[in-house]
Amino acid sequence: MATIVTRFPPSPTGYLHVGGARTALFNWLYARHTQGRFVLRIEDTDRVRSTKESVDAIFEALEWLGIDWDDGPYFQSERLELYGEYIDKLAQAGKAYYCTCSPEKIDAMRKAAMAAGGKPKYDGTCREKGLPKTEGAVVRFKAPLVGSTIIKDVIKGPIEFQNSELDDFVIARSDGTPTYNFVVVVDDITMGINTIIRGDDHAMNTPKQIHLYHALGSELPVYGHVPMVLGADRTRLSKRHGAMSVTAYREMGYLPEAVLNYLVRLGWSYGDQEFFHTAELIEKFSLENIGKSAGIFDQEKLQALNADHIQAMAPQKLYPHLQPFLARAGYDPGPGDYIEKIIATLNQRSKTLQEMADAAGFYFADDIEYEEKAARKFLKPAALEPVRLLAEKLTALKVFAEKPLEDVFRAVMEETGLKLGKIAQPVRVALTGRTASPGIFEIIEIIGREKVLKRLAKAVAYMEE
């Protein structure tokens, strides 16, 4: 089998949105699965709407997701000469022609076609005139007038279009610039693309593109049109449905592997398995398992999957992702494995990295502020004695490790006749300011003697007041 060559050709008119990223992923996974090649092409011929910021944002998002490319990035804006050659080639071969019909005339023929109950089409006035190349003439493609065109779509099955629906579309404007469908085909041919997976919003372009392949004497690529991603209300995904930019999820504390996993599952399945590491996706990806119906974007599901990925990732690997969130909060864990121990206490209970950084605050704080409700409920006079006793015993304790800590708590329980909860909850509030935290022995061990004793002393003083 020939090497599979896929591509991702974003138009740089904004950030990389989740729908675009999903298309990129399908093409990338397919190339990686088949040990093929993946090409990145920036479709920036719309000079007004294309921006450098968008190009950079797209690169950044792809990099964050871990999508790499073997070829490119190509920029269409740098390939105008090549497009010009192909336009001349088609015109010389009589497969395209110069047209000098004025915009007013074209407008009138479109209106007439619609009045007659048809589609707004060019009526072919210049098709057989053999006009020479002149200043201001457009170039039109000589499209087949009869018959039909079938897209052999690997996702949707065959889709048939009547050629009579199409007209002789413009491939070069009056200023000489090539049009969208034309440059896509020239690029896909010259870049050796043989597999095109894209959103089905492009399906209506495909018959035109197929005709161009035929006219240029090139073999057709394999096409697959993926249903759009929809919001929960089944309308096309938009800002109303949550953040649409891939990197917005990075800012909110999502792991790239979780976002990647979610986006792929939003249109591709492998039984009912939800959780995949990227390597596993590469291994299992196939075009056959891309679904025919639209994926519904559900932020809650994405968050649940993010929690699963946080849980599954080794603390050491997770730390670089968490670090910016800690830094933003002003926390610096310093060298050593301190942070990995912290992560190990929080990774089973954090849905996002932001949540984890927030929850980690008490490990770093110099001074614990009590949540009002927590203090009112647990730092009461009744807790004074056990907390004081515990502090006393901890002062004498040599090794702060789970087992000896447990023994100390047990001794306090015995001496005071209180249950563990009656002691642990006030201690938890004293150490973290909150009523919920990782296990009490774990956190005492990590916070360390000096800070623990300081915090217990503060709680004792608080209760004495």
Ligand code: GLU
């Ligand atoms: N540039 C197009 C887009 O961003 C993609 C065109 C294609 O896949 O053929 O939607």
